[in-house]
Amino acid sequence: xxxxxxxxxxxxxxxxxxxxxxxxxxxxxxxxxxxxxxxxxxxxxxxxxxxxxxxxxxxxxxxxxxxxxxxxxxxxxxxxxxxxxxxxxxxxxxxxxxxxxxxxxxxxxxxxxxxxxxxxxxxxxxxxxxxxxxxxxxxxxxxxxxxxxxxxxxxxxxxxxxxxxxxxxxxxxxxxxxxxxxxxxxxxxxxxxxxxxxxxxxxxxxxxxxxxxxxxxxxxxxxxxxxxxxxxxxxxxxxxxxxxxxxxxxxxxxxxxxxxxxxxxxxxxxxxxxxxxxxxxxxxxxxxxxxxxxxxxxxxxxxxxxxxxxxxxxxxxxxxxxxxxxxxxxx
Amino acid sequence: xxxxxxxxxxxxxxxxxxxxxxxxxxxxxxxxxxxxxxxxxxxxxxxxxxxxxxxxxxxxxxxxxxxxxxxxxxxxxxxxxxxxxxxxxxxxxxxxxxxxxxxxxxxxxxxxxxxxxxxxxxxxxxxxxxxxxxxxxxxxxxxxxxxxxxxxxxxxxxxxxxxxxxxxxxxxxxxxxxxxxxxxxxxxxxxxxxxxxxxxxxxxxxxxxxxxxxxxxxxxxxxxxxxxxxxxxxxxxxxxxxxxxxxxxxxxxxxxxxxxxxxxxxxxxxxxxxxxxxxxxxxxxxxxxxxxxxxxxxxxxxxxxxxxxxxxxxxxxxxxxxxxxxxxxxx
Numbered sequence: 132x133x134x135x136x137x138x139x140x141x142x143x144x145x146x147x148x149x150x151x152x153x154x155x156x157x158x159x160x161x162x163x164x165x166x167x168x169x170x171x172x173x174x175x176x177x178x179x180x181x182x183x184x185x186x187x188x189x190x191x192x193x194x195x196x197x198x199x200x201x202x203x204x205x206x207x208x209x210x211x212x213x214x215x216x217x218x219x220x221x222x223x224x225x226x227x228x229x230x231x232x233x234x235x236x237x238x239x240x241x242x243x244x245x246x247x248x249x250x251x252x253x254x255x256x257x258x259x260x261x262x263x264x265x266x267x268x269x270x271x272x273x274x275x276x277x278x279x280x281x282x283x284x285x286x287x288x289x290x291x292x293x294x295x296x297x298x299x300x301x302x303x304x305x306x307x308x309x310x311x312x313x314x315x316x317x318x319x320x321x322x323x324x325x326x327x328x329x330x331x332x333x334x335x336x337x338x339x340x341x342x343x344x345x346x347x348x349x350x351x352x353x354x355x356x357x358x359x360x361x362x363x364x365x366x367x368x369x370x371x372x373x374x375x376x377x378x379x380x381x382x383x384x385x386x387x388x389x390x391x392x393x394x395x396x397x398x399x400x401x402x403x404x405x406x407x408x409x410x411x412x413x414x415x416x417x418x419x420x421x422x423x424x425x426x427x428x429x430x431x432x433x434x435x436x437x438x439x440x441x442x443x444x445x446x447x448x449x450x451x452x453x454x455x456x457x458x459x460x461x462x
Numbered sequence: 463x464x465x466x467x468x469x470x471x472x473x474x475x476x477x478x479x480x481x482x483x484x485x486x487x488x489x490x491x492x493x494x495x496x497x498x499x500x501x502x503x504x505x506x507x508x509x510x511x512x513x514x515x516x517x518x519x520x521x522x523x524x525x526x527x528x529x530x531x532x533x534x535x536x537x538x539x540x541x542x543x544x545x546x547x548x549x550x551x552x553x554x555x556x557x558x559x560x561x562x563x564x565x566x567x568x569x570x571x572x573x574x575x576x577x578x579x580x581x582x583x584x585x586x587x588x589x590x591x592x593x594x595x596x597x598x599x600x601x602x603x604x605x606x607x608x609x610x611x612x613x614x615x616x617x618x619x620x621x622x623x624x625x626x627x628x629x630x631x632x633x634x635x636x637x638x639x640x641x642x643x644x645x646x647x648x649x650x651x652x653x654x655x656x657x658x659x660x661x662x663x664x665x666x667x668x669x670x671x672x673x674x675x676x677x678x679x680x681x682x683x684x685x686x687x688x689x690x691x692x693x694x695x696x697x698x699x700x701x702x703x704x705x706x707x708x709x710x711x712x713x714x715x716x717x718x719x720x721x722x723x724x725x726x727x728x729x730x731x732x733x734x735x736x737x738x739x740x741x742x743x744x745x746x747x748x749x750x751x752x753x754x755x756x757x758x759x760x761x762x763x764x765x766x767x768x769x770x771x772x773x774x775x776x777x778x779x780x781x782x783x784x785x786x787x788x789x790x791x792x793x
Contacts, residue, residue, distance in 0.1 A: 136739060248576050
């Protein structure tokens with residue numbers, strides 16, 4: 132059991148799951164549950180998926196800075212800052228919103244969503260939380276003079292590079308792993324939590340990587356730490372953790388209760404999956420895990436307290452419960 | 463395991479839980495998981511909580527019809543029809559929105575929520591999904607000349623009647639059961655799934671109840687069948703099931719993955735809880751359970767197919783997976 136939802140005198144709901152904390156060699160430092168079963172990593176491995184953006188030379192050719200690299204790793208909340216910067220980046224590579232193939236959804240950020248609704252404006256593909264990642268994909272096609280149409284398909288050169296990089300970094304035979312389609316249209320390929328964590332550990336401790344990949348890994352993680360808001364959105368756990376402890380943690384959520392993190396100072400990576408896919412539980416679990424791993428000072432723990440032990444309030448604002456880490460974190 | 467979330471070639475997430483199908487005597491007809499552990503029933507027992515509205519004489523004194531009784535059992539979606547009818551009912555008992563103590567939240571119904579946002583109108587307590595239940599509570603206080611202020615507190619006569627009725631119908635010692643506070647402010651008291659299901663079974667097969675309660679149970683269940691939309695909201699599972707098979711099923715969801723149902727033709731009640739609290743899984747599970755219990759004809763099953771095997775589509779509208787009942791329903 133990873134997380135308990137407490138209301139009044141009782142645990143009302145319970146979330147199971149598994150996690151792996153792994154070093155760059157793949158050695159498990161800490162784990163719970165089945166870490167050798169495939170899990171769809173969803174958006175939690177965007178930092179790995181961003182490697183070709185640097186390794187193709189696209190980032191240098193188009194003069195991308197840390198902001199664009201952070202957006203390439205983002206599940207952003209569709210706030211004006213995200214939309215404007217992705218739009219400007221698309222413009223820089225001679226493309227526009229219509230070249231994206233991620234689809235449109237309302238911003239995750241509530242005020243931004245409400246602003247669109249008030250203006251009777253439908254959301255665009257720029258508001259899609261994956262628009263930065265997709266712009267990074269398009270950027271590699273532009274750099275190499277490829278026809279970018281259909282870039283979300285597994286057979287397209289853009290996606291082949293992404294899949295190869297993730298396979299290399301996680302030691303996974305991608306052709307044999309179970310596959311599906313992600314929310315934003317690209318392939319999702321099942322990786323074990325141990326493999327995902329190792330991929331993140333190799334970014335965190337890139338000493339064993341070839342020069343180009345070592346440099347790419349460092350630039351990506353540095354960009355996430357430099358611009359947490361661009362990776363996530365206002366009030367998000369990943370933003371708050373990286374604002375408070377960005378020197379220790381690069382944190383990335385994925386749909387269906389997944390988190391990955393790179394811990395450069397410890398030279399470790401971690402991957403976590405809530406069995407039932409609940410984001411609320413993934414947040415409490417990953418916060419507890421980072422805390423237990425010693426990623427936070429006392430002051431940082433105080434600052435992150437609302438995420439470590441989130442209160443549950445009812446409609447009238449009365450505190451009626453709490454979400455708390457369960458026995459799996461008693462170490 | 464009750465429900466599997468499938469994406470592409472793999473089960474991506476899994477939902478555990480328990481259910482009990484019970485007759486009016488409390489005999490378990492079918493069950494899975496731990497049905498003897500306390501669960502917070504949340505809104506799933508609103509039909510039981512509505513009994514005092516009839517038994518105090520309030521329903522007759524104020525000339526309430528099936529519409530008001532349906533609203534008293536509702537977790538409505540805050541659509542204009544719900545708001546107007548609750549408002550008119552409050553007016554009829556000489557009260558107004560300000561007498562409610564449930565708090566305000568945006569309508570569950572998306573178009574209704576967006577209409578408020580577009581008009582820059584904050585939601586009122588009338589939009590709270592529990593406003594009908596609360597108006598029923600206020601109605602009993604008005605009928606008996608009680609000071610209604612504080613009616614959401616366990617010690618208030620209004621709530622004492624509600625708690626006593628639920629305890630009687632479910633055979634639960636309410637004073638010793640674990641307690642907390644519900645989303646709308648009233649007490650939540652832990653009941654076993656077996657007890658919840660028995661309470662619903664006694665409404666479905668009220669032959670063993672005293673005359674007054676038998677009449678009240680029948681009127682409440684008849685009202686739910688007559689006005690499914692008032693009990694729930696446009697597109698909701700409970701609405702669709704009762705529109706299609708209202709002669710067989712009276713269905714009520716509760717927060718944190720709970721469902722209760724009364725099955726008058728079978729003389730049975732059922733209660734279900736998803737361990738992790740996920741509503742998506744509770745819907746798939748209860749639909750599967752009703753189907754396995756023979757509540758649907760072939761035509762009805764066809765009509766309810768979108769709820770029995772809900773498709774998962776991605777942002778671009780591509781079908782990427784399905785939610786399906788798991789092994790617990792292989793009977």
